[in-house]
Amino acid sequence: MSDPYNHEGKRLEETYQNEIDDDSIQEYSHHPHNTNNNNLAMFEEDEDVQIHEPSNHGSKFLSRLKFNRKHSSFDDDDVVELIAEQHHRKSTIDNGFQYATDPKKSLESDRIMIKPINDEDDTSIMITFNQKISPFIIILTFVASISGFMFGYDTGYISSALLSINKDLDNKILTYGEKEYITAATSLGALITSIGAGTAADVFGRKPCLMFSNVMFVVGAILQISSHTFWQMCAGRLIMGFGVGIGSLISPLFISEIAPKMIRGRLTVINSLCLTGGQLIAYGCGAGFNYVNNGWRILVGLSLIPTVIQFTCFLFLPDTPRYYVMKGNLDKAAAVLRRSYTDAPDELIDQKVEELMELNSSIEGKNTPEKIWNTIKALHTIPSNFRALIIGCGLQAIQQFTGWNSLMYFSGTIFETVGFSNSSAVSIIVSGTNFIFTLVAFFCIDKIGRRVILLIGLPGMTVSLVMCSIAFHFIGITFTGNDATVANGGFSSWGIVIIVFIIVFAAFYALGIGTVPWQQSELFPQNVRGMGTSYATATNWAGSLVISSTFLTMLQNITPTGTFAFFAGLCFVSTWFCYFCYPELSGLELEEVQSLLKDGFNIKASKALAKKRKQQAAQREHTDPILKYEPTQEVIEL
């Protein structure tokens, strides 16, 4: 057994070497399926020791052992106990792990089977049942991702609309303050609904909430299209924001609940791709309608198309199996699973429903308010939940407070100021970069890892912002009231520096902090996930609100140089936050995330574990490709 990870720095390998002359251990160590790199030991001082033979779909050997730690350090007795347990095929239930062993199996096969402890676990029945992804899951993912598209389109079109509104509202040119209100109204609306959306999704269902968001989109858009006053426009943007807040939280949640584990991360990024794609399309359309009289009304009107499509599709599509199980609607859950896993035999579907019922552990409480209160308590008082909360909210805050959205929302205004006549075209390049690098993130997020792309992205953003800050200094722009005065008038080489580095900034942003925070659901265990992701999403919208409502004022009061330097400073500090607090979570099982966060952020341990998981996945792919398309024997026999 080589290279098992030991939390306290002591290598399990050495312990095994000491014991190797014991017959049973020899047998265990040299078992044909017990190949190198397949074992993991995690040590918690005076707590549990877990020795994992990580679930390995690719091989016939699937076991996991966990036993209580009796000694302050891992020693020979523990090894002996582990081996004994494996050999005697004891059935134990220990801290939520259920080990089902089959006495009929021959000793040679040496299998110990377990039941999953949550539906993110690799041992989960349908998840282990590997098959090609069904068209039904793809359809559900894309229909849910329309919410991502709406999020992007509705936050994206405002930049162009602000340029072309002219005197269409109250018959006067909008002040910077009024522009900020119109922009910020959507973030405010989104903030309000995101706070309760997680709970509403559990009470009313994911699908009804998304359909309700469609109604908000329609009402908001109609109010804007027909508005001739500043306040009606703000009201329309606020109501549209209600829809955006609900969609931004529930769409990734919906996708994560229907997606098979092995592609869950990527399917969630599809929502981000639709989001950044929506922003890009909004900029493209914005450029087209810039010079059309009342073109901004058409821009808003176009947003009705996707929302009507989503609403109509959902009339014919179901909710997630997990939601149906939560409500005791087992037949519906089974029907959705049957359509999602077309090759799965009925017994597997039934087992999956049973599994979801077992996992349907919710927080105790006699009524909804009591349950909500207990969930809030669990989120704050259980250390691993609280750390997850710090990471989830921290990343969303960083995403917003490093200033990207101010560029998104006001890029038209900025580029116009530095001398670009077709500022919308430049904005398209910026949002196009955002979209393309979200696509890059789609390919990197599991392979290179979330932590690595964050730690590449944030320093890159810092440097880009410093360069912009310097360039703004040389251009010498000052904002007063409604006017921007440029000392070194017109289009200059410093203007080019600004554009180039805003594009570089966009690339580094989209690669890391633009995408990773939306993987937030993996941080939380099932029973606090709705609430935890609500907190994180609300942090996102609070940040967006603060930034979008203060950016132009900041430009006026502390100059563009000061503003960009301020964001650069925040990026720099954020890099260190991620360095110290964000563990590598790619490829880890949910339970592993929880145990990692139990006594600290455990960055080192997470890196070693993620590396090991990657090696195992590569090994599995290399050695047992056939099993990728078949249900594993162990699972069928469970």
Ligand SMILES: O[C@H]1[C@H](O)[C@@H](O)[C@H](O)[C@@H](O)[C@H]1O
């Ligand atoms: O992840 C998204 C994306 O990066 C968008 O471009 C941005 O406007 C959003 O605020 C953010 O949440």
